[in-house]
Every structure is written in structure tokens, then in C-alpha cells.
Amino acid sequence: MKQKIVKQKVDKVLESYPAAVFKNRKEHIVVKSGETQEPQPITANTRTVPGIITNRGCCYAGCKGVVVGPLRDALIITHGPIGCGYYSWGTRRHKGKSTGDEKNFLNYSFNTDLQEGDIVFGGEKKLRQAITEAVEIFQPETVMICSTCPVGLIGDDINAVAAWAQKEFGIKVLAFSCEGYKGVSQSGGHHIANNGLIRHIIGTGDAVVGKYAVNILGEYNIGGDGWEVERILKKIGYDIVSVMTGNGSVRQLSSAHKATLNVIQCHRSINYIGEMMNTKYGQDWIKVNFIGVKSMMKSLRDMAAYFGDQDLIDRTEQVIAEELSDISGAMEHYREICKGKTAALFVGGSRAHHYQMLLQDIGVETVLAGYEFGHRDDYEGREVIPTIKEDGDSKNIESIEVEADPKHYRVFLTPERVEELKDKISLNYYEGMMKKMADGSVVVDDLNHFETEEFMKVLKPDILCSGIKDKYVAHKQGIFSKQLHSYDYSGPYAGFKGAVNFARDIAMGLTTPSWKFATPPWKTEPMLEGSVVGG
Amino acid sequence: MLDYTPKEYSKREALNINPAKTCQPVGAMYAALGIHKCLPHSHGSQGCCSFHRMFLTRNFRDPVMASTSSFTEGGAVFGGGSNLKTAIKNVFSIYNPDMIAIHTTCLSETIGDDIPTYIMSSQIPEGKIVIHANTPSYQGSHITGFSNMVKGMIKYLAVNSKTPNGKLNVIPGFVNPGDMREIKRLMKEMGIAFTMLPDTSNVLDAPMTGKFEMYPKGGTKVQEIIDAGNSTATLALGSFASADGAFELEKKCKVPAKVLKTPIGVKATDEFLMTLSKLTGNAVPEEIEDERGQLVDIMVDCHYHYHGKKVAIFGDPDLCIALTEFVISLGMIPKYVVTGTPGEAFEREINAMFAEAGIDGKVKALGDLFTLHQWMKEEAVDLLMGGTHGKYIARAEDVPFVRIGFPILDRSVHSYMPIVGYKGAMRIIEMISNALLDRQDRDCADEDMELIM
Numbered sequence: 001m002k003q004k005i006v007k008q009k010v011d012k013v014l015e016s017y018p019a020a021v022f023k024n025r026k027e028h029i030v031v032k033s034g035e036t037q038e039p040q041p042i043t044a045n046t047r048t049v050p051g052i053i054t055n056r057g058c059c060y061a062g063c064k065g066v067v068v069g070p071l072r073d074a075l076i077i078t079h080g081p082i083g084c085g086y087y088s089w090g091t092r093r094h095k096g097k098s099t100g101d102e103k104n105f106l107n108y109s110f111n112t113d114l115q116e117g118d119i120v121f122g123g124e125k126k127l128r129q130a131i132t133e134a135v136e137i138f139q140p141e142t143v144m145i146c147s148t149c150p151v152g153l154i155g156d157d158i159n160a161v162a163a164w165a166q167k168e169f170g171i172k173v174l175a176f177s178c179e180g181y182k183g184v185s186q187s188g189g190h191h192i193a194n195n196g197l198i199r200h201i202i203g204t205g206d207a208v209v210g211k212y213a214v215n216i217l218g219e220y221n222i223g224g225d226g227w228e229v230e231r232i233l234k235k236i237g238y239d240i241v242s243v244m245t246g247n248g249s250v251r252q253l254s255s256a257h258k259a260t261l262n263v264i265q266c267h268r269s270i271n272y273i274g275e276m277m278n279t280k281y282g283q284d285w286i287k288v289n290f291i292g293v294k295s296m297m298k299s300l301r302d303m304a305a306y307f308g309d310q311d312l313i314d315r316t317e318q319v320i321a322e323e324l325s326d327i328s329g330a331m332e333h334y335r336e337i338c339k340g341k342t343a344a345l346f347v348g349g350s351r352a353h354h355y356q357m358l359l360q361d362i363g364v365e366t367v368l369a370g371y372e373f374g375h376r377d378d379y380e381g382r383e384v385i386p387t388i389k390e391d392g393d394s395k396n397i398e399s400i401e402v403e404a405d406p407k408h409y410r411v412f413l414t415p416e417r418v419e420e421l422k423d424k425i426s427l428n429y430y431e432g433m434m435k436k437m438a439d440g441s442v443v444v445d446d447l448n449h450f451e452t453e454e455f456m457k458v459l460k461p462d463i464l465c466s467g468i469k470d471k472y473v474a475h476k477q478g479i480f481s482k483q484l485h486s487y488d489y490s491g492p493y494a495g496f497k498g499a500v501n502f503a504r505d506i507a508m509g510l511t512t513p514s515w516k517f518a519t520p521p522w523k524t525e526p527m528l529e530g531s532v533v534g535g
Numbered sequence: 536m537l538d539y540t541p542k543e544y545s546k547r548e549a550l551n552i553n554p555a556k557t558c559q560p561v562g563a564m565y566a567a568l569g570i571h572k573c574l575p576h577s578h579g580s581q582g583c584c585s586f587h588r589m590f591l592t593r594n595f596r597d598p599v600m601a602s603t604s605s606f607t608e609g610g611a612v613f614g615g616g617s618n619l620k621t622a623i624k625n626v627f628s629i630y631n632p633d634m635i636a637i638h639t640t641c642l643s644e645t646i647g648d649d650i651p652t653y654i655m656s657s658q659i660p661e662g663k664i665v666i667h668a669n670t671p672s673y674q675g676s677h678i679t680g681f682s683n684m685v686k687g688m689i690k691y692l693a694v695n696s697k698t699p700n701g702k703l704n705v706i707p708g709f710v711n712p713g714d715m716r717e718i719k720r721l722m723k724e725m726g727i728a729f730t731m732l733p734d735t736s737n738v739l740d741a742p743m744t745g746k747f748e749m750y751p752k753g754g755t756k757v758q759e760i761i762d763a764g765n766s767t768a769t770l771a772l773g774s775f776a777s778a779d780g781a782f783e784l785e786k787k788c789k790v791p792a793k794v795l796k797t798p799i800g801v802k803a804t805d806e807f808l809m810t811l812s813k814l815t816g817n818a819v820p821e822e823i824e825d826e827r828g829q830l831v832d833i834m835v836d837c838h839y840h841y842h843g844k845k846v847a848i849f850g851d852p853d854l855c856i857a858l859t860e861f862v863i864s865l866g867m868i869p870k871y872v873v874t875g876t877p878g879e880a881f882e883r884e885i886n887a888m889f890a891e892a893g894i895d896g897k898v899k900a901l902g903d904l905f906t907l908h909q910w911m912k913e914e915a916v917d918l919l920m921g922g923t924h925g926k927y928i929a930r931a932e933d934v935p936f937v938r939i940g941f942p943i944l945d946r947s948v949h950s951y952m953p954i955v956g957y958k959g960a961m962r963i964i965e966m967i968s969n970a971l972l973d974r975q976d977r978d979c980a981d982e983d984m985e986l987i988m
Contacts, residue, residue, distance in 0.1 A: 018628045048581060048605045050618040051625030056605075058582020081641045081672035082551065082875075083558030087586040089924075107537055107927050113551035114673050119645055129549035138539050149580055149642035150673065153611060180580035181611040181642060396608045449600065450629055453747060469588050473598045476747040518745050 002440030006459075007031040010442060013454040024049050028446055030379075034439025041384070042434075044445040045375040047184045047393060053449035055346070055372050055469055060084055062189025062373070063178035064146040066269055068196070070094035070220055070245040071253070072104040075140035078111045079127050079158060080148025084180070085111035093486050094220045095227070096247040103140060110134060114150065123156050131165045131173070142172040142250045144196075152179035172250065174200050185373035185446075187268065187349065188397040194272035195400050197244070197253065202277065203408065205254025210239035212307055213259040217274055217285070218266030218350070221246025223491020228498050229290045236300065236319050237312060244270055257281045257408050261306055263288045263299070267430045268349025268371070268378050278428060280402040282411045287430040290494040292357030293324070293331065302425040308417065323496035331361065334503035337511060339363025341462040344455065346447045346470065347484040349374040353433035355465060355484060358493070362503045367459050369433060370444035379443060381432035449473070463506065478518060480509040536931040540905060542912040552905035553924065555849050556875025558672035559680030561587040562709060562776075563638035564601055566684035569715075569733025571754030574632035575601040578619055578648065578667075579640025594942040595712070595739040595950050600749060602626050602635075606642060615648045616656075623657040623665060630749065634664040634757055638684060641672035664757060666691040676876040677941075678775050678851050681709045685733065685780035688760055695764040695788035702728040703814060704766045704790065706780050708773030708797050708853050709941065710955065712736040712753075717953035718772070718798065721808065725817050730759045730766065732780070740951050764788030768814050772807070773797040773853030775876060797853045798955045799963070800861025801830060826957040833964055834865060840968040840988070841918075842866035849873040849907055849921040850940035852881045852900070858920065858939070859885055861960065863892045865967075867918075870894075871910045873902040904928060918970060935970040939963070 014026055027043035048054040057065070060078075065088045068076060078085030089109035098104035112130045114123050131143055143165065145158050162175035174196050178189045214233070219226045226246040233240060241259040242252040257277065262285035264274050274285035286306060288299035297320050304316040341364045345352040352369040359366060376384050413421070421427055434443055442459065444451060452470055456477060464474040464481045474481035482488060482505065490505050492498040560577060564587045567575035577584035584603035591599040604610070604618040619637070626635055637650060650667040659665055668687030670680040685706055705722070707715045716736045722729050737753025763769070769784050771777035771794045781792035793814075798807040805827075808819050845868045848855055852874045859869045872885050878900045885898040897910055908928045911919070919929050920937045923944045929936035943949045953959040972988050979985075 016629075018625065021625055021629065047607055049621070049625060050605045051576075051602050051622030051629070052605070053600065053602050053630070054581055054605065055585065056581050057585040058580045061582050061585070077550070081558055082554050082556060082676070083561070083583070083586065083641075083672050085551075086554050086557040087590060089553070091589075103539065105539075108539075109553050111551040111554060112549060113554070114641075116671070116673050119641075119671075119673050126549045133545075133547050133550040137541065137545065149611070149640070150645040153642070153645045179611075180582045181606045181608055184607060185581075392609065393607050453749075467589075468592045469585070469599070472592065472596060473747050476598065476741070476743060476745075478745045518743055 003031050003033045003035070006440045006442060009458040010455070013451065013458065021049055021052070025451075028444060030434070030443045032434060032437045032439060032441045032443060039380065040434065042376060042379050042443060042445055044371070044379060045184060045187060045373070045394065046391065048446055054446060055448070055467060056185045056446060058180035058186065059178045059182040059189040059192065060146060060148050060180045061088065062186030062269070063176050063193040064088055064189070065092060066186060066220070067190055067193035067245055068144055068146070068176065070096060071248050071250055072096035072098055072106050073102050073140070073249040073251060074142045074144045075105050075110060075134055075138055076144045076146060077127070077130055077134060078109070078146050078148060079123065079151050079156070080112065080114055081150065082111055082113045084148040085109050092220075093222045093489070094246050095224055096221065098249070102249060102251060103138070105138070105140070119150055119154055122154055123151060124161055127156065127158065127161050128164065131161070135169045135171070140171065142174070145173070145175045147177050147179050149180045152177060172200065183397050184393050187373040187375065190269040191272055191397050191399070194270060194276075195398060198273055198276045198280070198402065199400070201250055201253050202273070203254070203257045203280070203405065205251070207241065207255035207258060209241050209255070209258045212237055212312060213239045213241050214261045214263055214303070215241050215256045215259045216243045217262050217264045218270035219243055219246050219290070220266070222485075223487045223493065225290070225492045225494035225498060228492040228495040232300070232319060232323065232495050236315050238303075244273065257283070257405070259283065260412050261286065261303070263303060264430075265290060266348070266350040268374055271430070276400070276402045280405050280409070282404070282409045284413065285428055287426045289354050289357060291351070291354035293327070293361045293496060293499045295354070295357040296495055296499070305421060305425055327496050327500050330500045331503055334500070334507045335362045337507040338503065341510065342367045343463040343465055344368035344459065344461040345484070346370045346372065346444070346452070346464075346466040348372060349378055351484050353378070356437070358499055358502055361499060362506065364463065364506070366437070366441060367461050368442040368444060368455055369437065370447045372446065374445065377430065377432060379432050379434050379445070381435060382430050462510065478515070482506060482509060537908060537927050540908050540912070540931070542909065544906070544909045544913065551903050553903055554875055555873055555902060555904050555907070556676035557590070558641070559670035559675055559677060559683065560638050560640050560672060561590055562677035562680030562682070563636075563668055563670045563684035565591060565709065565735070566681045566688075566733050567636035567638070568599065568738055569735040569754055570634060570636065570688065570760070571756050572633035572750040573636050573754065574626060574630055574634070576622065576626065576635050576637045577601060577603045577640060578615060578637050578650065579604060579606055579642045581605045583640045590942060591739070593944045596947060597739045597741055598747070599739070602630070604643075611642060611646060614646060615643050616653050619648075619650070619653045620657045623659065627660050627663055632750065634666065636684065636688070637665065637667040638670040638680065639667070640670070644669065644671035664692075678709055678853070678876050681776050682779045685777065686783045688732065689763065689780055689783045689787065692757065692760040693764040693784055693788050694761050695790070698765055699767065700762055700765040702730055702766045703811070704763045704769040704781075704784065705729055705731050706769065706771045706777035707731060707734070708776035709851060710797065711950040711953070712738065712740040713951045713953045714955045714959065717956045717959060721823065721956055722811065724820055724823055725808070725811050725815070727811060727815050727817060730763050731755060732760060732763060764790060766790050768793055770795060770810065774880070775852040775878065796860065797857045799854065799857035800960050801827070801834070801864055801957070802860055803857045804956050804960065823957070830957040830960050833961055837964065837968055838866055840971055843868065844917040844971065845870040846918040846920060847871040847907060847911055847916045849904065849925065852876045852878060854940045856881070856884055859888055861963065863888060863894070865964070868894055868896070870896050870914070870916050871907055872896065872898045873904070873907045874900050875902060877901040908932075918967065935974045937966045937970050939966070
């Protein structure tokens with residue numbers, strides 16, 4: 001019922017588009033129906049219409065900015081003109097701390113700063129020289145090269161340069177051809193980065209791992225999220241072999257194949273590695289969500305169920321009980337302030353899903369949610385993957401095939417256990433964002449500025465959870481906006497204690513006295529005195 | 536913090552470490568935002584536009600609107616003509632600006648997209664305007680991009696219609712909206728009619744009203760840019776960001792160009808006001824003379840807070856030049872001056888100041904913060920001044936830090952508060968004094984804690 005009313009409002013917004021844009025955009029917007037059991041397909045991971053004010057970034061941003069950027073011991077050289085390396089320097093809050101003799105380059109930005117002559121005559125010579133200088137000054141164990149737009153166009157062979165440098169300096173050198181124009185969003189860059197890590201790093205180490213050994217995939221330690229998750233997992237008794245890639249390191253990552261289970265936080269950016277490790281090393285993956293109290297509990301229980309040891313299951317319950325008792329008073333306090341409010345979420349390829357759960361914990365309903373660079377499976381669930389038509393843009397991103405590694409392939413679960421678990425936990429499966437959304441909620445892929453502004457007017461959410469480009473647009477409209485990329489420099493928001501931080505910040509944004517001053521008093525109070533002076 | 540930066544300086548030919556500049560398009564986008572009802576358009580991959588909007592939004596904490604051609608691999612191979620034509624059509628019908636200001640990117644420049652031809656074959660609604668500037672990211676810096684976009688506006692729009700308007704044009708350079716406001720205030724107090732081009736005040740420091748305005752009330756009007764060809768003269772404030780635009784106007788419309796420093800500090804502000812006075816015959820009013828008197832009063836009264844202190848300055852060339860001059864007039868020693876923007880003229884100008892003041896200092900154009908840090912390790916300074924990225928060095932070397940210039944991402948309100956003019960100079964002194972005195976308070980022994988300083 002609600003679906004029909006909302007659909008009318010949404011359709012009215014879209015009507016003002018020119019015909020071609022209307023035709024394109026209507027496929028990217030779904031109003032969730034609570035009545036039908038029929039699938040509601042959405043179009044995603046296709047080109048943004050030129051001229052549209054999109055929030056999307058590029059392939060380089062997905063590769064360097066998101067996936068490889070957080071690796072603290074990799075010296076990453078941005079090969080191109082200065083801008084790309086400059087903008088991705090220290091701007092994403094993927095915190096990292098090194099110990100012992102491991103180096104941490106997170107506060108540095110390394111660039112070839114290509115000039116016109118390099119564009120005309122080629123940049124390989126400069127890249128070689130830049131690597132030589134970097135090695136001389138910093139003695140890194142790993143160098144990564146990330147290409148920007150012109151590099152692919154002028155035909156620099158960065159793979160050849162990487163091979164040369166690897167031989168010349170006896171260190172690991174990886175080349176990522178993540179030119180900005182590849183693919184349709186950051187997503188292509190995630191895939192390219194995933195390919196590089198599985199090809200050249202994972203499987204090269206030989207760390208000894210403990211019982212309950214896991215990798216955390218797609219956790220970028222924004223605002224210290226990963227540290228909070230690690231704290232809890234270690235308290236339960238897990239051995240965290242590697243984190244991909246927040247506070248991660250090449251050293252750790254090289255032994256990721258030794259873990260028993262992969263847990264995937266951000267499905268979109270790292271599911272390729274999850275799948276490839278499953279094929280190559282036999283490791284299962286499960287989709288977790290460490291954002292939100294209830295979803296955190298479920299994720300911990302799923303992990304314990306996977307290993308199936310009673311000790312671990314008991315310990316999990318004990319830790320959950322302890323953590324809950326620490327936070328329940330504060331959560332209840334903030335819930336009282338926030339409950340009954342509504343939110344619109346436009347972020348990433350996973351967070352628009354994850355944060356719905358945390359908002360539910362504090363009584364906030366999600367009226368609109370969308371991904372910037374998600375694919376259909378992130379919305380509808382992995383079962384749609386076989387039906388997704390490959391287009392020219394996705395074909396341009398290499399999809400690599402891996403085979404079982406005879407030395408390291410092993411299977412943890414017996415077929416009986418698989419059978420036993422398959423209805424309890426999401427084994428090698430992600431259900432997507434849309435299934436559990438309420439009747440009448442709006443799902444928008446690649447939400448753009450026009451739609452943000454108009455949907456805010458018709459859906460009237462109290463909170464817009466998006467990024468910096470939308471934040472002040474919302475504030476000017478009198479709607480509180482919370483950045484879910486950078487957390488407005490707060491956090492952590494993951495886990496139990498993180499949930500309290502988030503609840504506190506949302507309550508703070510909703511109740512700051514500043515909102516009350518938006519209208520000057522002379523606009524609302526009568527300013528003329530009743531009697532005429534001196535008359 | 537920055538633990539692997541060695542004290543020993545080694546010459547680098549290829550590797551830029553911790554840049555002190557960014558690329559042309561963001562400067563072009565900033566300039567275009569200073570035109571009323573103009574939508575900047577980035578002709579390249581959508582990542583460029585996203586990065587630039589993000590950077591500007593973080594600095595100003597205000598909405599930054601701009602569109603993109605959203606190149607994919609096909610566009611990169613076959614040229615961006617169809618993307619641009621589609622974009623122009625969509626922008627006018629969805630966002631309805633009066634003007635689109637296109638800037639290029641390294642992608643569209645490398646493939647050689649011919650923007651004027653694309654514009655000519657685009658559907659542009661009656662009364663609407665499309666202009667462009669070439670802003671290849673592999674030349675110059677964001678300052679070059681700002682300069683190129685200003686030049687582009689003049690090239691496309693300014694006309695000498697032989698009807699002198701008695702106004703002065705002023706190109707403020709890549710400064711904050713608060714600075715543009717202050718420059719306008721000084722000119723108004725002088726009783727001068729003028730056109731400021733571009734003008735981001737009331738665009739990137741727009742008030743909270745409860746309503747989002749896609750095109751806020753600020754910005755230079757297109758009609759004013761057209762009419763700039765009839766002005767008496769053009770003042771270019773800052774040779775790197777503003778001179779080319781002024782010379783273009785001189786070439787195209789015979790409006791004489793006068794290049795001055797950005798009016799930061801007492802000398803540069805004196806020079807600005809004297810030039811205004813000479814050009815118009817209007818005297819400097821008493822109110823402004825009083826402000827100058829207040830500034831000099833502060834300079835004399837507080838000189839012991841900063842006199843003789845060594846300072847390292849980095850940032851955009853026009854800011855660095857004027858700021859170096861100002862700190863010298865405060866009796867400070869600008870030991871190191873670094874800009875990321877290329878230009879021999881920069882080094883010449885700073886070296887001339889060093890020579891005149893008898894300062895043994897180092898200067899570098901096309902430099903980076905790694906070099907500056909190494910210099911600071913070699914011989915320490917008492918104060919670091921520059922944009923937010925300096926905070927890593929300030930922490931590593933435990934040196935007081937004044938945030939000034941672009942970008943400032945970790946503090947707020949700076950974009951509203953001028954650093955130009957006499958008022959701005961007072962604010963710079965306040966920032967310098969506070970940073971140095973806070974440090975003294977932090978480091979001194981209990982028995983040395985001074986109540987009055």
C-alpha cells in the first residue's frame with residue numbers, strides 16, 4: 001500500500017528528466033513492495049549519464065584509494081600528473097599502526113608528477129627513476145605502482161617496469177593498471193586491486209597460524225573500526241591472520257591462505273578475493289556485518305557456528321553478554337533521543353546496507369538507501385549473478401581464473417557440516433540489501449544531486465547519511481547529514497562500543513541547539529510597536 | 536610521524552614526495568564557481584570531478600556543484616565529443632545554469648579533444664553560454680588552472696564596446712571568499728566602482744537559510760564580465776593566479792593591466808591602496824588610514840612576540856610571496872619558502888627579498904613538502920606556516936604551526952576570515968603570536984609561567 005504512494009512521488013520527481021535520462025534513471029530506482037514475492041530487479045554498475053552530477057569516483061580511486069591504499073608497508077607510487085596522488089593522500093581515514101621493524105608509509109604521498117614532456121615522450125623512464133629514488137631513500141619491502149588516466153593512453157608498460165624493478169632491487173613490485181576511465185565507477189578499481197593481491201601477494205607467506213584462524217576481508221579500519229572488531233574477535237579467541245586491507249600489511253596478507261575462514265564485511269570491494277580464495281585454497285567465506293549491535297551479535301554467532309566448537313560458542317556468548325552489559329545503558333539513552341526519526345542512506349557498496357541495522361538499533365527507520373558503485377548482487381543477492389548481462393564496460397575489467405593450489409588447498413567443513421550449516425549461516429553467499437527492506441522504502445542506484453535534492457523534499461528524512469559532497473546540501477535544507485565515508489572524523493562505529501559512538505553522534509547532530517537559530521527572530525516576531533510614537 | 540624522512544638531502548629527479556600543489560582542473564573549477572549561475576564542468580573521468588568537489592567542499596564546508604563528462608574507456612579511445620555534447624544538453628535541461636564553464640583534464644588533453652569544435656556542434660539553448668579553458672593536469676598547478684579559467688572567461692566574454700564604464704576590474708587570485716569580501720570592502724570604502732572577477736563570496740560562504748540554492752546569490756554576473764572590456768584598468772592581485780587574465784583583457788579589449796602582489800601584509804596593502812588611489816584619483820579615506828594605524832600600532836607593540844623568529848613558509852606562490860614580504864616587515868626571518876607551483880620568477884622574487892633584508896634563506900619553486908621537511912631537519916625553524924598538510928611536519932619536528940592558504944581541511948571558519956588588507960594582517964599577527972606564545976606557555980617551567988606576555 002505504502003509502496004504505491006511512494007512510487008507516485010518518486011515517479012513525479014523523475015518526470016522532469018529529459019526523455020533519455022528518464023529512460024536510463026527509472027531502471028536504477030526501485031520502490032520496495034511488501035506485498036509481492038516477485039523479484040524487483042534494479043539496474044546497477046552501468047555508465048553514469050554524462051552531465052549528471054554523480055557522486056561516483058573512478059577506477060584509480062577504487063584501486064589505490066580503497067583497496068591497496070591502506071596497506072601500511074607498501075610504498076605506493078601514483079604514476080601520473082600530481083592531482084590523483086594528492087587527493088588520495090591521507091583523505092580516507094584508513095588508520096594503520098606498524099610494530100617492530102615493519103615500515104608504515106601511510107603519511108606519505110609518492111608521485112611521478114608527470115609533466116608535458118613525459119606525456120609526449122612516455123613516462124616509463126621517469127617511473128624507473130622514481131622507483132630507484134624511492135628504494136634508495138626508503139628501502140621498502142614492497143612497491144606498488146598505480147596508474148592514472150594518461151598513463152594508459154600514452155602506452156607506458158608499467159608491468160615491464162615493475163618486472164625490471166623487482167629484479168633490480170630484489171623486492172616485491174606490483175603494477176596496477178587502474179586508469180580512471182576504466183569501468184564505470186570505483187568498482188572496476190576494486191576488482192583490479194583484488195586481482196593483483198591474489199596473483200602476487202596472497203599465498204607467498206608462511207606464517208604459523210593458531211586455532212580459529214580467520215581473515216577479515218573488506219574492513220578498511222576507517223576511524224578505527226577494524227581495531228574495535230579485532231579487539232572483540234581476539235577476546236573470543238580468534239587468530240586474525242590478516243585484514244584486507246585496513247591496518248593491513250603485505251607481510252600479513254602474504255599468509256592469508258593459511259586462515260581457515262574468510263569473513264567478508266564489504267562485499268562489493270573484496271568479494272572477488274573471497275571467491276578466488278575459495279577456489280584456490282578451499283577457504284569458505286561468510287558475509288558478516290559488524291555494524292549494529294544485533295548484526296554484530298549475529299556475525300559473531302555465525303562465525304562460532306562455522307567452527308562448531310562448543311568452547312568457542314560458549315566464549316562467544318560470554319563476550320556478547322559482557323559487551324552488551326557495557327553498552328546497554330548508553331544505547332537506551334540515545335535510542336530515546338533518536339527513535340521515530342527517519343534516514344536516507346547513500347553510501348558505498350555495502351554501508352547503505354550495514355548502517356540500516358545500526359539505525360534500527362536506535363529506532364531510526366530507513367526510507368531510502370542506495371549504493372554509489374554497487375552491482376545487482378549487492379542489492380538483490382548473489383543468486384542474480386548468473387543473470388547479469390556483461391556489457392562492454394565490465395568486459396574491460398580483467399576477470400581472472402584461479403585453480404586449486406595443490407600445496408595449500410584444504411577444505412574445513414565436511415559435507416555433513418555444510419548441509420547442517422547452510423540454512424543457519426550465509427555460507428559463501430550474500431543476500432543483498434533489498435530483501436529485508438520495508439514496504440515503500442526507496443532503493444536508488446548511483447543517486448545523483450538532482451535526485452538527492454528532490455527526494456529529500458518528498459521523503460523528508462530527518463537524517464541524510466552520505467558523503468562530503470552531499471553533506472552541506474542537506475544542511476542548507478535544514479536536514480542533518482552524517483558522513484558515512486569518513487564518519488565526520490569520529491568513530492569507531494563498528495562493534496558494540498562503536499554502536500554507542502554512532503548513536504551519540506546521531507543524537508548530537510539531531511539535537512544541536514544550532515538548528516534553532518536558522519530563522520532570524522525578526523522573521524517570526526511582529527516588529528512594529530502597537531502605538532505610533534510622537535503622533 | 537614521517538619517520539623515514541632522512542636529514543641528509545639527496546637530489547631527486549623523478550619522485551615527488553608529499554606534494555605542495557595539486558592539478559589544474561580544481562583551480563579552474565574554483566574560478567568558475569565565482570561566476571553567478573555558472574556550473575563548472577569537468578571534461579574527463581568522473582573521478583576528477585569527484586576529487587575536486589571533495590577537496591573544495593572540505594576546504595569551504597559548503598556545497599560545491601559541478602558536472603562531469605563521465606568518460607569510460609570508449610570515450611578515452613574514440614574521443615569525448617559525444618560525452619560532452621550529451622553532458623551539455625543534460626546540464627541545461629536538468630540544472631538550468633546560465634553558463635557552463637568547461638575545463639579539461641589530463642585525460643581529455645592527452646587524447647586531444649577539440650573543445651571549441653564540440654561546443655559549436657552542441658545544442659545550447661537560447662541565451663545560454665558555454666565557455667571552456669584548457670587545463671592539462673601535467674602542466675603547472677591548480678594556480679595555473681585558476682589563471683587559465685579566468686583567461687578563458689575573458690577570452691569568451693569580455694567585449695570593448697567603446698562605452699567606457701568608469702569601473703576598475705579586479706582579479707583577486709586564488710584566495711578565500713572572506714578575502715574577496717575584504718578586498719571589495721576596501722574598494723567600496725574608497726568609493727570605487729569595480730567588477731571583481733571571479734568572486735566566490737556568497738557562493739562558497741553562503742548563509743544558512745533553510746533552503747538549498749543550486750546557484751547562490753554571489754558570483755560575478757556574466758554581464759559584468761562582458762562589460763569588463765569597457766573598464767578603465769584591471770588590477771591583477773597575484774602574478775601567478777591573476778596576471779594572465781589581466782593581460783588577456785589588455786590584449787583583447789585594450790584595458791590596461793596592472794599586476795600587484797596579493798594584498799597580504801602592510802606593504803602589499805599599501806601598494807594596493809596607492810594604486811587604487813592613483814588610478815581613480817580617490818583619496819584613501821580616514822577609516823582605512825585608521826585601520827593601517829591600528830595595524831602598525833600592533834606591529835610595534837607586539838614585535839617582541841615574533842621578532843627574530845625563524846619561519847618556514849609553504850603554499851601557493853602568490854600567498855608565499857606576499858607573506859614572505861610581510862614576515863620580513865615583522866622582523867621575522869623567512870628561512871625557507873617552498874611552493875609546488877613551477878616558476879623561476881617565484882625564486883627570483885623571493886631571493887630578491889632575501890637579498891634586500893640580508894636573510895640567508897632557501898627558496899624552491901616546483902618543490903614538495905619532503906624537501907621542506909629535510910631543510911627543517913638540517914636547520915630548525917621556530918614556526919611553520921602553510922596549509923593543513925604541514926601538520927605532519929609540525930608534529931614530526933614539534934614546531935608551532937599556523938594554518939594559512941589552501942587547503943585547510945582540519946580547522947574551520949578560515950574561509951570567512953580575511954588575511955588580506957590591514958584587518959587581515961592583524962589576524963595573521965594574532966595567529967603567529969598565539970602560536971609562538973602558546974608554545975612558550977606549554978614548554979616553560981612552572982616558575983617561569985607568565986601571566987602577562
